[in-house]
Structures are given as structure tokens and as C-alpha cells.
Amino acid sequence: MDGQTETSRAETEDGGTRRRLPPEERRQQILDEAVRFFAEVGLDGNTRDLARRLGVTQSLLFKYFATKDDLIEAVYERVYLGRLSPDWPDRLTDRSVPLRARLLAFYNEYSALIFQREWMRIFMFSGLAGAALNHRYLKHLGDVILRPLLAETEALATPGAQPTMEDIWNLHGGIVYIGIRQHIYRMPPPDDPDEAIARAIDRYLAFCGIGPED
Template sequence: MTEGARRPLRADARRNREKILAAAVRVFATEGLDAHLERIAKEAGVGSATLYRNFPTREALVEAVYRNEVAQLCDAVPALLAAQPPFAALRAWTRLFLDYVTAKYGMIDALRAIAATGGDPYGHSREMIQAALGALMEACAAAGAIRTDIGPADLAAALEGIALTSGGRERRQQAERLLDLTLDGLKVRP
């Protein structure tokens, strides 16, 4: 059965999958990608068989963690826009983006290895991130807060550059200053 044709997971199976993904993020962040999968299962409160039923290989788990993190990042947009003025929501989302990229530093080699074997761990992540930025930027433009001559692809490229050059935990303050500089450059000038 293809992935698109799978039946929806039962509620308990969905909860177990979510617990495994959350535990994998924590364990990979502290122990690296060589962490034992049994450690992840224990952290998630499930048996090893449950982990392997959901993720038959380490690569499948890494890819699922990556895709889940991208989805969570992009799914944060509506809540941010509902809770804050558009420019504040954009600013908050850029911090979430930085957190997301910083957390993925430890996974980059595994993601590259998956891509080298023909897998596509990045899938639609670039499009998803640009769509999330597009929604934020449209709300900001409608509020008259930002220029309209800069598009989501441009801002995404700037954010990626900031994250790659100064997104590590030890350089977080510099990254935040660069984010502020970039966002200030988007503001409409009188």
C-alpha cells in the first residue's frame, strides 16, 4: 500500500507516533544521530517494536522528524497571526525558524546521506516555508507594515543565510541581531 493510500492511524497509534517523533528530537539533540533507537523508544514510553513498526530504519525516523518539524514550524503561522499584530507575528516566526534550523544542525549529515541514496528528505519543505512566509508577509503588507517589493523567496534566502552563518546555539545573539536588521529593512519607510 502506498503512503498516500494508508488508512488513517488509530488515535493511540497516532499518539505513539507523535511521542516517538518528539522523543527523537530530544534524544538526537542531546546525543546526536548515533543515539540508540531503543533509547528513543524508552524516552517516548513505547516499546522498540512500536518504534520499528512506525519507522523501520533510522533514516525513516530522521526523515519523519525533519518533515514533522517543518510542518510544526509552518503550522504556527495562523496562531501567531491570531495572537499578535502581523509584524510581531513575522518577528516571532523568524525566531521559531532560527530555533528550527539550529535544532537541525545535528541532523544535516543524516539528511544529506538520505538524499545521496535517492531519498528526498526535503520534499516540499522549501515550498512550505515560503508559503508560511508568504502568509505572514501578506498580512504585514495588508497592515501597511512592510514593503511589497520583497517576496517570500527573498526573505527565506536571507533567513537561511542568517541561520547558516550564525544560527548555532553559541552565536544566537548575533543571529537575532541579524534577524532584526533584516526585518527592519522590510519596514515601510515614511
């Protein structure tokens, strides 16, 4: 029988055996559990405990991720960069669509992806630990999403009401806080998060002197 089939066996943490998974499936299993693990215990969690949860040896874990840093990098790719849709920049700068409609579409989609326990908790743990993940993600978000968005609002804003990057970050941060309330502070979210997002967008556009059809 092929040594890579589901019936073949692999060493476990306690010296027993478990079925050997195909390499890509095993890697995904480790990564899925790593996301849950770091969301629960923080980035200081050690790989021995993670291996124990998986029921495998630490050496098997390091077969797929050579170092803990490599594993955290894979978690970052999965949880953060992997949730950024490549077509968002084009859709946000499509001036054939009113700016309010573009913002609503983006933030409704974005919030659905990030208002999740793993995203929020890993992001908070990373910030508290001073890890580079937050800085990289926020720089990427600023370059790819928020700076183009600023250019769009600058083009439509009335004279004397020109927005700044600080205003854009305030809009973005206020929307993200809806998820922080739920998953970090364990407070009830708004009854209708989409409505709360719409109000935040309308306040921002009113500040810029931009109408709903502009």
C-alpha cells in the first residue's frame, strides 16, 4: 500500500501513532490550528504546546515550518493578507460609482472578513507584543486602500473641507472598533453593524462636504 495513503501511520506526541496525511493537507491542518492557538494564547504561545494540541511531535511541526517565525508568517498571510481582495483598489477608485456606494461596498465586505475572533485577537496580541505584523499590515492597508481612498475624497471634497490621512484613519478605526467591542471587550455589537458602518461613512462624507450621489 502506498506510504502516503490515509491508512499509513505517523508518530504522535505521546509516542503512539496517527494516520499520515498528505503533506499539503498536514500543512493546512497545522496552520488552521496555529491560527486558533495564537488567537487564544497570544504570539508568545510555544510550538511544543501547539504540537501537543495537534497530537504530533514538535519535530513533525518543524518539518513543515522550519521556525516559529515561519509559522507566524504563514498565519499572517492566512489571516491578514489572504483576506484582502485584489479588486478592492480598483473598485474604490471607480469614479463611475458614487463614492458613498463604493465605501459601503468595501466596508461591508471588509468588516465581514475581519469581525472574527481570530483576526481581532491575533491583531491585538501582535500589537501588545510589539510584533512587526501590525506595522506591516497597517502599512500595506494604508498604501493599497486608505491612500487611494484619500485621493478619491480629496477630488470630491468641498473647498476648505479637505480630508487628511488622519481623517481616513479615524473613519477606518471607528469601523474596526465595532469588531473590537465584540471580540476583545466582549460587549454586544450594534444590532445592525451594516447600519453603524453606513452612519460612520455618512459622517465622514458630510465632514468632507460630499453628497450621497457624488
